[in-house]
Every structure is written in C-alpha cells, then in structure tokens.
Amino acid sequence: MPPTEPAIIVENLSKTYQVPEREAGFGAAMRSFFKRKYKDVRAVQNVSFNIQPGEIVGFLGPNGAGKTTTLKMLSGLLHPSAGKARVLGFTPWELKNTYLKSMTLVMGQRNRLSWDIPAADSFLLNQAIYRLTDDEYNATLKELDELLELGPLLKKPVRNLSLGERMKCEIAAGLLHRPKVLFLDEPTIGLDISGQLRIREFLREYNRRSGATILLTSHYMADVTALCERIVIIHQGQLKYDGGIVDLSRRIAPYKLIGVLLSDAETHNLERYGTPVDNEEDSEKRYIQVSAEDVTAVTARMLAELPVHDITITDPPIEAVIERAFNE
Amino acid sequence: MRTLKLLQTLLKINIQMSLAYRADTVINIFLSLVWLGWEFLSLNIIFSNTTTLGGWGIGELIVLLGVFRLVNTYMAALIWPNTEKFNASVRDGSLDYTLLQPVNSLFMVSFSRITIWRGWEVLLSGSLIVVGTRMSGSISSPLSLLTFFVLVLSGGLVLYSLWVVLIALTFWFTKFDNNVTILQALLDSGRFPATVYPAWLRIIVTFIIPIAVATTVPVQGLRGELSPAQVLGFLGISAAAFLFAMQVWQLGIKRYSGASS
Amino acid sequence: MLNIFKHFWQVNWAENWQYRANLLMYLFYWLVSPIIYMAVWTTVARSNGSVNGMTANDFIVYYMTLLVIDQLTGNITIHIFAYKIQDGTLAGELIRPVHPMLTNTLVTNLAHKALNFLAFLPIWGVLCLLFRPDYTGTPWWGPILAVPAVILGFAIGFLLSGAITCVAFWTTRVWALHEFYYSILVLFSGQFVPLQLMPGIVQQMARYLPFQLILYFPIQLTLGRLSPTEIVTGFASALVWLVVSYLLFTWTWREGVKRFSAVGA
Numbered sequence: 133m134p135p136t137e138p139a140i141i142v143e144n145l146s147k148t149y150q151v152p153e154r155e156a157g158f159g160a161a162m163r164s165f166f167k168r169k170y171k172d173v174r175a176v177q178n179v180s181f182n183i184q185p186g187e188i189v190g191f192l193g194p195n196g197a198g199k200t201t202t203l204k205m206l207s208g209l210l211h212p213s214a215g216k217a218r219v220l221g222f223t224p225w226e227l228k229n230t231y232l233k234s235m236t237l238v239m240g241q242r243n244r245l246s247w248d249i250p251a252a253d254s255f256l257l258n259q260a261i262y263r264l265t266d267d268e269y270n271a272t273l274k275e276l277d278e279l280l281e282l283g284p285l286l287k288k289p290v291r292n293l294s295l296g297e298r299m300k301c302e303i304a305a306g307l308l309h310r311p312k313v314l315f316l317d318e319p320t321i322g323l324d325i326s327g328q329l330r331i332r333e334f335l336r337e338y339n340r341r342s343g344a345t346i347l348l349t350s351h352y353m354a355d356v357t358a359l360c361e362r363i364v365i366i367h368q369g370q371l372k373y374d375g376g377i378v379d380l381s382r383r384i385a386p387y388k389l390i391g392v393l394l395s396d397a398e399t400h401n402l403e404r405y406g407t408p409v410d411n412e413e414d415s416e417k418r419y420i421q422v423s424a425e426d427v428t429a430v431t432a433r434m435l436a437e438l439p440v441h442d443i444t445i446t447d448p449p450i451e452a453v454i455e456r457a458f459n460e
Numbered sequence: 461m462r463t464l465k466l467l468q469t470l471l472k473i474n475i476q477m478s479l480a481y482r483a484d485t486v487i488n489i490f491l492s493l494v495w496l497g498w499e500f501l502s503l504n505i506i507f508s509n510t511t512t513l514g515g516w517g518i519g520e521l522i523v524l525l526g527v528f529r530l531v532n533t534y535m536a537a538l539i540w541p542n543t544e545k546f547n548a549s550v551r552d553g554s555l556d557y558t559l560l561q562p563v564n565s566l567f568m569v570s571f572s573r574i575t576i577w578r579g580w581e582v583l584l585s586g587s588l589i590v591v592g593t594r595m596s597g598s599i600s601s602p603l604s605l606l607t608f609f610v611l612v613l614s615g616g617l618v619l620y621s622l623w624v625v626l627i628a629l630t631f632w633f634t635k636f637d638n639n640v641t642i643l644q645a646l647l648d649s650g651r652f653p654a655t656v657y658p659a660w661l662r663i664i665v666t667f668i669i670p671i672a673v674a675t676t677v678p679v680q681g682l683r684g685e686l687s688p689a690q691v692l693g694f695l696g697i698s699a700a701a702f703l704f705a706m707q708v709w710q711l712g713i714k715r716y717s718g719a720s721s
Numbered sequence: 722m723l724n725i726f727k728h729f730w731q732v733n734w735a736e737n738w739q740y741r742a743n744l745l746m747y748l749f750y751w752l753v754s755p756i757i758y759m760a761v762w763t764t765v766a767r768s769n770g771s772v773n774g775m776t777a778n779d780f781i782v783y784y785m786t787l788l789v790i791d792q793l794t795g796n797i798t799i800h801i802f803a804y805k806i807q808d809g810t811l812a813g814e815l816i817r818p819v820h821p822m823l824t825n826t827l828v829t830n831l832a833h834k835a836l837n838f839l840a841f842l843p844i845w846g847v848l849c850l851l852f853r854p855d856y857t858g859t860p861w862w863g864p865i866l867a868v869p870a871v872i873l874g875f876a877i878g879f880l881l882s883g884a885i886t887c888v889a890f891w892t893t894r895v896w897a898l899h900e901f902y903y904s905i906l907v908l909f910s911g912q913f914v915p916l917q918l919m920p921g922i923v924q925q926m927a928r929y930l931p932f933q934l935i936l937y938f939p940i941q942l943t944l945g946r947l948s949p950t951e952i953v954t955g956f957a958s959a960l961v962w963l964v965v966s967y968l969l970f971t972w973t974w975r976e977g978v979k980r981f982s983a984v985g986a
Contacts (some may be wrong), residue, residue: 146559147718148720154560157461204556207560208560208717209556209559209560209716209717210717211714211718213587213718225717227559227560229562230562232560232562233562235560237556237557237560239556241551241553242552242554242556243552243554244472244554244558247611248477249473249476249477251470253476254473256469256472256473257469257470257473259464259469260465260468261466261470261561261563262562263462307667326631454662473847483894484894484897487897488897491897491900491904494901494904498904498907500909501908501920502914504920505914505918505919505920507772509765509769509771509772509918510765510768510772512768513761513764513765555825564904611760638743638746641746641747642746642749642750643752643874644750645746645749645750646759648753648754648757651757651759652760652761656760656761656764657757657760658760658851658852660757660851661757661760682848687765692901698779707933
C-alpha cells in the first residue's frame with residue numbers, strides 16, 4: 133500500500149501577538165493616549181507535527197498555552213506569523229471554499245446556532261450553505277440523530293435547551309456536511325460528567341464509522357485519555373510532548389494529592405508522609421503529595437497515626453502536572 | 461441559483477422568528493401609521509402656507525416621502541438587525557463561524573436578519589410614490605420613471621456601501637458599537653429636498669453621509685432635472701462606492717485574522 | 722439628605738463620563754431634526770415673506786431657543802430605567818432606604834444633562850454663527866421668567882416619563898407605548914412645528930395637555946411672545962399638571978413595585 137499523505141502537516145508554525153501594554157493610573161492613561169507601548173506575546177512558537185488521516189489527537193495544555201491559537205490557524209481563522217501548515221492539501225488561511233466544505237470547527241464556548249429558533253432550522257440553513265442535496269442531508273441527519281440521541285431536541289428553540297443538549301446540537305450542526313477533518317475546541321467544557329461521557333462516546337463512534345481525522349483540545353485530562361491514543365502537549369506556546377498516552381504516564385511520575393482535615397488543634401508535621409503542597413481549591417484541608425504507588429500505604433499510616441476527621445485523595449490539577457513535568 | 465436558495469432559507473428562518481412576535485408586529489404597524497399621519501400633517505401645514513418647497517410641489521414631496529420611507533424601511537428591516545447581529549458576533553466570537561462557512565462572509569453578514577413584517581411598508585412606500593406621481597402629473601414619462609427606479613436602486617447601493625464601511629471599522633476600532641447611529645441620525649434629512657438646506661448641510665448629506673443621493677436625487681431624476689451625464693455620474697459613483705466597500709471589507713477580514721499584509 | 726444626592730451625583734457623573742463618546746453621537750443625532758425643520762421653515766418663510774406672521778428670523782430664533790430648552794427639559798428616564806425592571810436589577814435598589822427613581826434616576830438625568838450641556842454649548846455657538854439668529858427682540862425678563870417654567874417643564878416631563886416607564890412592571894411592550902407617547906409629545910409640544918402653525922383643533926387640544934409646558938411654553942416665554950394672561954394661565958396650568966403627573970407617577974410606581982415584589986423579576 134502506498135504511504136498515505138498526512139491529513140495535517142504543521143511545520144514551524146508560530147504566532148506572535150502585539151498587545152498594548154498599559155499600567156493603571158491616570159498618568160499612564162494620558163501617556164498611552166499619545167504613545168502606545170506594545171508587548172510581544174508569543175502565543176505559539178515553532179510547533180511542528182503531522183497527523184495521519186483517521187487519527188484522533190488530543191491537544192492538552194493549561195489555559196493560555198496556545199492550543200486554541202494553533203487550532204485557529206489550522207482551521208484558517210488566523211494567519212500565522214511564521215511557518216507552514218497544510219490540511220487536506222490546502223493552506224487553511226486561504227479559506228478556499230473547497231477546504232471549508234471538508235472541515236469543521238466546533239468551539240465549546242461559542243455558539244453557532246441561532247438562539248431563538250429550533251436547531252432544526254439552523255440545520256436547514258447549513259444545508260443551504262453547504263449545498264447538500266436532500267438525500268445527503270437526510271441521511272447524515274438520521275445518522276447523527278441516532279448517535280447523539282437528538283430526537284425532540286431539534287424542535288425546541290435553542291434558548292430552551294440545557295448546556296449538554298445544546299452542545300450535542302452544536303456538534304451535529306458542525307457535522308452535517310460530513311467533514312473529513314474535525315477541529316474541536318474544548319467541546320466538553322461546562323458539561324457534567326454524563327454529558328462529557330456522551331460526547332466522548334459519540335466522537336469515538338463517529339471516528340470509527342467515518343474515518344474522519346479529529347483534533348481535539350481540552351484542559352480536562354479525562355477527555356484526552358478516553359479518546360486519544362496520541363497526545364500533544366502545548367505549554368507556553370511550545371510543543372513539549374508528542375506521543376502516546378502510555379509513554380506520557382511514564383514520563384510524568386504519577387502522583388496523587390492526599391488532603392486531610394485533622395480534628396485536634398495541634399500542629400502535626402506531615403512531612404513524614406509526603407511533600408506538603410498548597411491546594412488553592414481547598415483551603416480547609418492540608419495537602420501532601422504522594423507518589424501513586426505509595427498512596428494506599430501512606431493513607432493507612434495516616435489514618436492510624438493521626439486524628440483524621442476527613443480525608444480525600446485527588447488527582448493533581450493538569451496545570452500542576454505539566455508545570456512539574458516540563459519545568460524541571 | 462444557489463444564492464437564491466440561500467436567500468430563500470434565510471427568509472424562511474426570519475419569517476419564523478417574526479411569527480414568535482406577532483403582537484409586536486401589529487403594534488409596530490400601528491406606530492408606523494401614527495408617524496405617517498404626522499408626516500401628512502407636516503406636509504399639510506407646509507403646503508397650506510406655500511405652493512412649492514425648494515421648487516417642488518406637494519406631489520413631488522409625497523413621492524419623496526415614499527422614497528424616504530423606502531430607505532427607512534431598508535434601514536429598519538435590514539441594516540439595523542444585521543448591525544446588531546454583527547456587533548454581537550464580533551463580541552462573542554461567533555463571527556468566526558461565519559468566516560468559516562463556504563459562502564461569502566459579507567453576504568451572510570448583510571442578510572442573516574430580515575425583519576419580514578416590514579414588507580408592508582414597502583407597499584406603503586410604493587403607494588405614496590404612485591399617488592405623488594399622479595398628483596404632480598407632469599413628470600411621468602417612461603424615461604423619467606426608469607431613471608427614477610434606477611436611481612433609487614443605485615442610491616440604495618450607495619447607502620449599503622457606506623454601511624459596509626461603517627461596520628468594517630469595527631475590525632480596527634473594536635469599541636465602535638455606535639457605527640450605524642450616524643447613518644440613522646442624518647436619515648431624517650431625506651424627508652425634504654436637499655435644495656432646501658443651507659449649503660453646509662447639503663454638502664454633508666450629499667457627499668459625506670449621502671442620504672440625499674438615495675432620496676432627493678431619484679426624485680430629481682423623476683422630474684427630469686438631471687442630464688444623462690449626471691445620471692450616469694451617479695450610477696458610476698454607486699458602482700465605485702460598492703467596489704470600495706468590498707475592498708474595505710476584505711481588508712477588515714484580513715486584519716481580523718491577523719494577516720500581516 | 723443632601724449627602725445622598727452628592728454621592729449619587731459623583732457616581733453618575735463618573736459613569737456618564739465613561740460613555741462620553743456615545744454621548745456625542747446621541748447629541749449629534751438629536752440635533753439633526755430641529756435643524757432640518759428650521760431649514761424647511763426658513764425656506765418657506767423667505768419665499769413668502771412670512772408664514773402666519775412668523776418671519777424667517779422668527780423661525781430661526783424659535784428653533785435655536787428650542788435646542789436650548791429641549792436640552793434643559795428633556796429626560797432619558799426610560800432608557801436608563803426600563804431595563805432595571807426587566808432584568809430584575811431594580812431589586813437591589815428597592816432595598817435601599819431611598820426612592821430609586823426620585824434619587825438615582827433623577828440625578829442620572831441631571832448629570833447626563835450637565836455633561837451634555839458642556840458639549841452642546843460650543844456646538845450651539847457654531848450653529849448661531851451659521852444661522853445668525855437675531856435675538857434683539859427678546860425682552861430681558863423673558864429668560865428670567867423662563868427659569869421656573871423650565872424647571873416645571875422638566876419636572877412634568879420627568880414624572881410623566883417615569884409613569885410610562887413604570888408600565889414596564891406589567892409588560893415588555895413599554896417601548897412601543899413610549900414611542901406612542903413620544904409621537905404625541907412631538908405633536909403637542911411644538912417640537913418640530915411651532916404650535917401656532919398647527920391647525921386650530923390641535924392648538925385647542927394642546928391647551929389642555931401638559932406637553933406644551935415642556936417646550937412651547939418655555940420657548941415663547943423666553944422670547945417674550947406671550948401676553949400677561951397667557952403667562953399666568955401657563956404657569957397655573959403647569960402647577961396643575963405638576964400635581965397631576967406627580968400623582969400619576971406615585972400611583973403607577975406603587976402599583977408597579979407591588980407587582981414586582983409579588984412576581985419577582
């Protein structure tokens with residue numbers, strides 16, 4: 133079999149923004165009126181990777197890492213400052229109609245569907261825009277309906293749908309034209325656990341049936357671990373890791389956080405059990421960091437030796453993992 | 461043609477949206493009629509004190525009123541709703557979706573919203589034009605009628621081009637939410653022939669915010685006041701304005717997507 | 722009590738200053754119609770010598786004075802208040818120990834007016850240079866007498882607008898109602914056409930309505946165009962309408978707040 137051309141080719145892609153810089157205060161405001169000072173923000177620096185047709189690749193990274201910027205360049209919304217990219221043989225930011233008909237971008241935090249009318253009508257608009265014949269349109273809609281369980285949702289005004297229902301319709305709207313490449317930016321954001329699971333299942337099944345290439349960004353580790361065999365980690369605009377999940381967990385020493393609320397007023401030294409850390413999300417409990425394999429043993433010791441009122445075991449937030457893994 | 465099919469779908473959607481607000485439609489029709497009554501009263505008072513205004517008789521003023529209302533309907537039915545939608549889409553980022561659709565982005569921005577029920581005002585305007593033409597008697601040669609229609613369309617094109625430039629300014633000045641207010645502000649000047657205004661106002665409404673090109677000029681064409689050269693001149697201006705507006709829009713989109721050219 | 726007003730003033734002035742670009746835009750918007758009508762009437766007056774006894778200069782002087790009076794007696798209550806009822810933010814103001822409309826909204830109106838006036842005066846100056854109104858016929862006591870008339874006119878306009886805005890407690894159609902109110906105001910206040918040019922029946926009706934007290938009466942007072950009887954009846958009518966509009970406002974407000982608290986936002 134001849135080697136297939138990658139669906140997505142990215143070579144040294146960079147994007148630098150110039151952001152006006154201004155300090156607070158009246159004097160600074162007056163000064164900036166006359167002379168603007170700019171700061172360079174290097175949102176994406178020299179990123180390169182290839183993606184084969186049919187792959188599902190996860191883009192992971194903390195907020196502001198450059199994931200969305202990269203996605204916008206690949207979908208054609210942004211012109212890069214430097215570098216090249218080719219998606220399905222097209223240069224995305226030329227926004228050729230043939231390219232636009234073979235890709236889709238779904239952004240979890242932005243709505244495409246019209247608020248006041250039922251989703252079904254927005255779908256019809258898409259049919260007209262993408263020039264789908266009635267047969268094509270009905271067949272695709274039927275399949276999406278089946279996979280996403282859209283049913284009665286389509287008849288309700290989008291305003292009346294819950295966030296999860298709306299997300300399903302947004303995704304369906306983006307797939308009516310059977311694109312070969314899907315760019316999904318935080319598709320599960322704000323959804324509850326069952327909502328997230330449903331979207332993930334759908335994407336897996338859709339990829340299996342259609343062979344579409346999927347590029348997905350998220351800051352939920354779970355999205356990525358559930359769907360993607362390959363992960364790309366972007367941090368501060370740079371590509372830090374590109375490879376399989378299995379290798380990743382070997383790369384980042386797995387650890388957990390144990391949070392404990394002690395019922396007496398004495399200050400116990402927890403350093404015997406693990407590395408004390410601050411947890412911004414919970415100021416009541418005291419937290420220590422422990423390697424995953426030691427968690428059970430350490431927990432048992434703590435329960436035996438300390439007056440424990442409440443104890444929790446959590447995963448560290450993704451930001452902390454990445455910080456730790458790539459800033460050493 | 462595909463564009464026609466798209467327009468059809470947009471119309472269907474907008475009809476549906478307006479059906480949800482039926483009672484408002486009735487109220488709005490009522491208010492329109494109240495203002496029409498006011499306009500007739502004004503004309504009545506003016507013409508009980510004089511026989512011509514700026515050289516025009518009452519028939520021509522009624523035709524002008526019809527053209528003015530047509531322009532006003534265009535503003536209310538297309539320009540305002542789409543301006544709101546556009547400003548919102550820039551603010552919340554849904555403009556990105558519009559740009560990724562395999563349709564001309566300006567087309568979608570111009571026609572996504574159509575206030576359907578205002579269609580009746582087009583009929584009203586048409587009636588005013590017919591009645592006014594009859595009343596003034598001397599001006600209904602086929603050539604002058606043709607000139608009139610052509611100039612109405614080209615005047616509309618000039619206003620459309622101005623609108624495109626005004627909303628495109630948002631790409632450079634993001635806080636420029638009031639982009640179209642200036643167009644609406646000067647719209648009232650279209651009720652009366654521009655010849656009545658002092659020179660400085662006449663210049664503003666003819667060359668800067670060319671409301672007069674969409675209102676006074678077509679009626680001048682109807683009266684046969686314009687030479688063929690002048691008529692062609694106006695057509696040329698509207699074509700040039702349209703091309704200029706297209707360019708500005710393209711530049712705006714490029715700027716929005718950070719193209720460094 | 723004065724402290725409360727002082728505090729509201731500071732806050733409202735600062736807020737209005739932020740929106741000054743919008744302010745200029747709306748000022749400009751508001752100027753256009755009077756200028757257009759002024760141009761039309763002066764053209765008619767010039768070609769006929771006079772209209773109903775009014776010369777071209779009479780018209781210019783009328784409209785130039787109208788611009789000033791309208792700035793002083795106008796109010797923006799519905800624009801700054803209706804949304805508070807509709808989206809529920811009024812609740813926050815209701816629990817404070819001061820009347821939301823008679824304090825905050827009133828002061829917003831005044832701050833807005835003050836700011837507008839700053840921008841308006843130079844523009845008015847330029848318009849004077851362009852149109853050259855001849856004020857030599859104006860008596861010195863005209864503007865002085867007009868001061869109480871302007872205050873009364875603003876108060877009446879504010880209370881009536883307030884009452885209309887209160888309709889928002891019951892329906893979202895308050896904007897349509899306000900537009901209808903505005904169309905009547907325009908007819909009977911002499912805003913686009915001086916009242917003395919209106920058909921007799923309109924002038925008759927105007928006598929019994931409050932709207933001319935907002936524009937026409939103060940304008941004619943300033944220009945010294947009213948007979949002593951007319952001045953006295955005018956002020957008497959203003960006082961009556963002040964009481965009526967105050968009662969109307971307090972009644973709609975009370976009923977509206979009851980409904981608001983019962984139904985929620």
